[in-house]
Amino acid sequence: MYAFEIERPATIADAVAALQAEDAQALGGGQTLIPTLKARLAMPGSLISLSGIGEMQGVCQDDDGSVCIGGATTHAAVAGQAAAHYPALAALASHIGDPAVRNRGTIGGSLANNDPSACYPAAALGSGATIMTNARKIAADDYFQGMFTTALDAGEVITEVRFPVPVVANYQKFVQPASRFALVGVFVAKYADGVRVAVTGASEEGVFRWTEAEAALTANFTGDALEGLNVPEEGMIADLHGSAAYRAHLVGVMTKRAVAAAS
Known part of the structure; x- marks a missing residue:
């Protein structure tokens, strides 16, 4: 110091x-x-x-x-x-x-x-x-x-x-054990006028909204609505804790978990 x-x-x-x-x-x-x-x-x-x-x-x-x-x-x-x-x-x-x-x-x-x-x-x-x-x-x-x-x-x-308080919401975090930071974290919030999905821990640009998932979940707030949707691995963080492809995959997994828990 x-x-x-x-x-x-x-x-x-x-x-x-x-x-x-x-x-x-x-x-x-x-x-x-x-x-x-x-x-x-x-x-x-x-x-x-x-x-x-x-x-x-x-x-x-x-x-x-x-x-x-x-x-x-x-x-x-x-x-x-x-x-x-x-x-x-x-x-x-x-x-x-x-x-x-x-x-x-x-x-x-x-x-x-x-x-x-x-x-x-x-x-x-x-x-x-x-x-x-x-x-x-x-x-x-x-x-x-x-x-x-x-x-x-x-x-x-x-x-x-x-x-603003949503109708339902949930946050799912895949924890990096040493730091307790999110290797990937997803916050899902359902409001009367639509769903918002925010992702942390994954992107080199920091927190971001997954708009494709938002549109799908606004139409059908179930994990099934996310089938076939994927976050591109380009721009994802790659380090000793996980590759870009791994983090991109985790975004989908944690989003489904958040939707299931919120429901």
């Missing part, structure tokens, strides 16, 4: 102001950033901790039925507090990492980092969520822009994420 300053603002306004300083970096739960600092892959002069901002914590339900989750809410809190409002989302949060990760990592930090194998991006994109920042609202379809890349501007903070 190396020497740096750390600030702990109590309000969103104070955090945004602190992030205007040269070489300042927002700190959520630190599950990705701290290892990055240890490896000297990033060397900000100051860290602005968001974990003590009360207005960015907790789960509630809006008047329109949407589930609203503060950006500094931990995975463990989402797992516990969202269960009554959005069970599929709570179940997803309950299987992120291990207890230590779930009690430190935050939903805002995960979405801001946009790791290509993280779980929350699939939930946000699969639910058609809205990412609220200190400056604007960003639809999930516009927010995710590639591996580790989002629509966030420098100094912009995720203050809240709003999830």
